[in-house]
Amino acid sequence: MFQQLINGIITGSLYALIAVGLTMVYGILRILHIAHAAVYVSGAYLGYVAYTYTQSLILALVFGAAGCIVLGWTIQRFLYTPLLKEERIVPLIASVGLYIFFEDLFRLLGGPYIRVFTVKLWFDKITWGNTVITSHQALILIMTVICLVTIYLIITYTRLGLAWQATAQDMDTAKAMGVNIRQVVNLNFLIASAIAAVAGVLTAINYNSVLPTMGSVPAYKMFAIVVLGGMGSIPGTIAAGLIIGMAETIMSAYFGFIMPRDAIAFSAMILILIFRPEGLFARAR
Amino acid sequence: MSAILQTEKLSKFFGGLRALQNVDLEVRAHEILGLIGPNGAGKTTFFNAVCGVYTPDRGKVFLEGKEITGMPTHRIARMGIGRTFQIVKPFMNISVERNILAALGKDRMKGVSPALLGIGLEKSREEVRRLLRLVGIESSIAQPARTLTLGHQKRMEIARALALKPKLLMLDEPFAGLSQEEIRPLVQVIKSLKAEGITILLIEHNVPFVMEVCDRLVVLNFGEKLCEGPPQEVRNDRRVIEAYLGS
Amino acid sequence: MGFGYFITIGIIVGIYIILTLSLNIISGYAGQASLGHAAFFGIGAYASALLTLKLGLNFWVALPLAMLAAGIIGAGVGIISLRIKGDFLAVTTIGINFVIVSVFEYSDFFGGAYGISGIQYPELFGLKISKAYYLILVFVFVFLTALFCRLISKSWLGLALETIRENEDAAEASGINCKKFKILAFAIGCALAGLAGVLYAHFIRFITPIDFAFPISITIVSMMVVGGIGTIRGGILGALFMAALPEILRPLANYRLLFYGGLIVLIARFQPQGLFGENPFLFRKIFGRSLPITQGDKSGMPGGRK
Numbered sequence: 001m002f003q004q005l006i007n008g009i010i011t012g013s014l015y016a017l018i019a020v021g022l023t024m025v026y027g028i029l030r031i032l033h034i035a036h037a038a039v040y041v042s043g044a045y046l047g048y049v050a051y052t053y054t055q056s057l058i059l060a061l062v063f064g065a066a067g068c069i070v071l072g073w074t075i076q077r078f079l080y081t082p083l084l085k086e087e088r089i090v091p092l093i094a095s096v097g098l099y100i101f102f103e104d105l106f107r108l109l110g111g112p113y114i115r116v117f118t119v120k121l122w123f124d125k126i127t128w129g130n131t132v133i134t135s136h137q138a139l140i141l142i143m144t145v146i147c148l149v150t151i152y153l154i155i156t157y158t159r160l161g162l163a164w165q166a167t168a169q170d171m172d173t174a175k176a177m178g179v180n181i182r183q184v185v186n187l188n189f190l191i192a193s194a195i196a197a198v199a200g201v202l203t204a205i206n207y208n209s210v211l212p213t214m215g216s217v218p219a220y221k222m223f224a225i226v227v228l229g230g231m232g233s234i235p236g237t238i239a240a241g242l243i244i245g246m247a248e249t250i251m252s253a254y255f256g257f258i259m260p261r262d263a264i265a266f267s268a269m270i271l272i273l274i275f276r277p278e279g280l281f282a283r284a285r
Numbered sequence: 286m287s288a289i290l291q292t293e294k295l296s297k298f299f300g301g302l303r304a305l306q307n308v309d310l311e312v313r314a315h316e317i318l319g320l321i322g323p324n325g326a327g328k329t330t331f332f333n334a335v336c337g338v339y340t341p342d343r344g345k346v347f348l349e350g351k352e353i354t355g356m357p358t359h360r361i362a363r364m365g366i367g368r369t370f371q372i373v374k375p376f377m378n379i380s381v382e383r384n385i386l387a388a389l390g391k392d393r394m395k396g397v398s399p400a401l402l403g404i405g406l407e408k409s410r411e412e413v414r415r416l417l418r419l420v421g422i423e424s425s426i427a428q429p430a431r432t433l434t435l436g437h438q439k440r441m442e443i444a445r446a447l448a449l450k451p452k453l454l455m456l457d458e459p460f461a462g463l464s465q466e467e468i469r470p471l472v473q474v475i476k477s478l479k480a481e482g483i484t485i486l487l488i489e490h491n492v493p494f495v496m497e498v499c500d501r502l503v504v505l506n507f508g509e510k511l512c513e514g515p516p517q518e519v520r521n522d523r524r525v526i527e528a529y530l531g532s
Numbered sequence: 533m534g535f536g537y538f539i540t541i542g543i544i545v546g547i548y549i550i551l552t553l554s555l556n557i558i559s560g561y562a563g564q565a566s567l568g569h570a571a572f573f574g575i576g577a578y579a580s581a582l583l584t585l586k587l588g589l590n591f592w593v594a595l596p597l598a599m600l601a602a603g604i605i606g607a608g609v610g611i612i613s614l615r616i617k618g619d620f621l622a623v624t625t626i627g628i629n630f631v632i633v634s635v636f637e638y639s640d641f642f643g644g645a646y647g648i649s650g651i652q653y654p655e656l657f658g659l660k661i662s663k664a665y666y667l668i669l670v671f672v673f674v675f676l677t678a679l680f681c682r683l684i685s686k687s688w689l690g691l692a693l694e695t696i697r698e699n700e701d702a703a704e705a706s707g708i709n710c711k712k713f714k715i716l717a718f719a720i721g722c723a724l725a726g727l728a729g730v731l732y733a734h735f736i737r738f739i740t741p742i743d744f745a746f747p748i749s750i751t752i753v754s755m756m757v758v759g760g761i762g763t764i765r766g767g768i769l770g771a772l773f774m775a776a777l778p779e780i781l782r783p784l785a786n787y788r789l790l791f792y793g794g795l796i797v798l799i800a801r802f803q804p805q806g807l808f809g810e811n812p813f814l815f816r817k818i819f820g821r822s823l824p825i826t827q828g829d830k831s832g833m834p835g836g837r838k
Contacts, residue, residue, distance in 0.1 A: 097796025266627035376698035391707035
């Protein structure tokens with residue numbers, strides 16, 4: 001039973017990592033960045049390539065993050081920013097088109113099959129009574145905590161973080177008060193993409209595989225999590241990610257017959273929205 | 286002298302904030318009543334509570350003797366209250382004509398099948414023109430509303446409210462955001478409406494206008510009615526002066 | 533590539549035109565987010581399949597019933613839209629798509645992952661309607677749907693929907709019952725999607741849950757965006773263009789999705805009003821003039837850059 005709890009927290013942590021980036025982008029640009037899943041998968045592939053050549057996990061993470069930062073910046077600079085003035089649906093469609101493009105690109109470049117991605121860590125697993133935490137799972141937990149704490153510190157305690165908060169609340173007012181919007185948007189994408197890369201590498205390691213379609217489920221499921229948390233709210237998204245991760249794991253372990261795993265996230269989201277139409281942790285606007 | 290609008294002990298709370306407290310107000314037929322008070326006094330909240338945007342927590346609202354407290358906004362609009370907004374709300378991407386038609390068609394939009402009827406443009410156009418002429422923007426009839434200046438949009442909003450053939454016209458700060466050149470013609474418009482016998486309740490900060498045009502004033506402060514009476518009386522009332530100075 | 537190939541393309545294009553036009557009522561006219569439209573496509577298809585196969589009903593009886601089913605559930609979504617708004621509604625409709633497809637996939641009643649097969653061609657006066665006759669059938673419905681949409685756009689209902697899209701507060705203050713009309717928009721739009729579903733089911737005669745999954749919803753939305761949101765001709769031409777695209781790209785075989793995705797990005801980036809909506813760049817280049825502005829004007833999802 002405890003094992004399932006751990007598994008749930010691990011899944012939830014991965015979800016939280018991916019979803020946080022999404023919610024950050026939405027918080028600033030009000031765009032549903034479906035292509036974020038493409039960034040996530042790129043991170044996994046880049047990390048895989050780096051690890052294959054260097055056998056160093058650290059380099060894999062760094063290389064993945066660096067690549068994704070560039071990718072994320074490009075998407076924001078050439079696709080989203082010019083489309084900010086259009087109807088809301090347009091950047092969404094552009095984002096979807098981009099995801100379709102990238103999923104096929106991964107298939108063409110990396111092959112349509114699963115590539116095995118094994119990383120050996122310095123310990124095998126931690127055992128505690130009946131529960132086992134594998135080394136990969138422990139790594140995920142550690143990295144998640146590091147990433148989320150870093151974000152928290154940046155947003156709360158730095159000047160740039162304050163600018164971020166202001167822009168998220170009201171871009172026009174922030175601009176009028178002298179906030180460098182461009183810088184905030186860039187930084188925002190930087191952090192979001194870097195974390196997506198980390199999530200990509202960690203997921204790949206956890207499941208020992210990299211494949212072109214690994215982003216298709218997260219692309220849409222992450223939105224259930226972002227919405228559940230209250231769009232644009234970072235703490236809300238983290239909480240929602242953990243909740244959904246645990247709910248999925250426990251439900252499919254004990255009540256697998258009721259509904260398929262992927263429908264759980266959306267069903268939970270719809271139910272909760274009916275009672276709280278602005279998400280669990282609605283932002284005070 | 287019959288009352289078009291009457292409120293009894295109208296109250297609205299937002300959590301601990303008492304936005305409106307026991308407001309008794311009466312708008313008499315054919316008069317222009319000015320609702321004034323410092324910022325945050327509850328004037329727009331009062332409008333919203335009357336028009337159904339907010340459901341009052343306490344008290345009642347009567348339109349020509351019939352109770353309308355808490356009815357949905359569209360029903361109150363159809364029963365005869367036309368209102369404009371502090372921040373103007375035009376239907377941006379459609380033409381001025383269609384903006385007016387939206388309110389003009391209130392009887393058509395009641396059921397589903399009548400709603401499927403084609404808009405008899407030829408028949409309605411005359412009425413649309415008449416309304417636009419009343420507010421002085423007839424020439425803009427075919428333009429999309431977003432191309433109008435703020436002043437013209439505000440006039441369009443008044444025409445739209447008039448299209449409801451309202452018993453009461455409620456104007457929320459008709460001059461807010463307008464330049465002097467834009468205000469002058471709008472004052473004329475409102476005066477001409479009064480000449481037509483339309484009953485008007487308005488919120489305004491523009492003191493000279495209020496003095497000149499309103500028959501009576503009601504002063505709100507902190508959600509409560511402070512005093513009421515003819516403009517000159519109210520202007521010299523000690524409590525009113527304190528309220529404005531203190532804000 | 534015989535005649536039959538073109539008939540198939542024509543039928544699929546026709547079905548997508550109906551889907552795009554039906555979505556246009558909800559998102560184009562009324563401005564409500566609806567990113568899960570394929571779910572109602574599916575409800576129509578499955579309803580008709582089950583009614584004809586399990587209850588033995590005649591196609592012509594099953595058709596309106598299936599549309600009704602889609603319309604009623606659509607009205608349900610409309611009721612949800614009263615409570616959940618804007619981007620939350622957008623994601624909720626995605627969720628509804630996933631949930632409904634899950635229901636199709638995981639319940640034996642709907643045939644599970646294997647779907648339903650053996651659906652029959654419709655019959656009229658003893659004549660089996662298939663192939664070329666089916667194409668005619670589809671285009672009759674396309675014509676009727678387009679006519680209906682035109683009727684709406686010229687009616688008081690169309691005006692009411694437009695006001696809801698533009699400014700709900702002002703619409704209410706003008707005497708328009710926004711709740712009623714929102715539900716109506718969803719009901720009508722989803723019922724028409726159900727119509728498309730019926731036509732699909734009885735042509736392909738074998739339906740599976742994947743046929744109605746979220747990617748299909750995105751396809752429909754892209755057709756609307758590419759063609760130009762809010763206009764009838766945009767809906768028709770957008771569907772035509774996007775449905776023809778996979779066939780045009782066929783020679784690119786292995787790179788099809790790459791080009792498809794890339795094209796969507798390019799169009800969204802450089803011609804966001806759609807290829808056939810207002811101010812179409814491509815059209816002007818080719819024909820040297822703009823298209824006439826139709827009554828639908830410019831419109832789109834709620835929460836636009838106001």
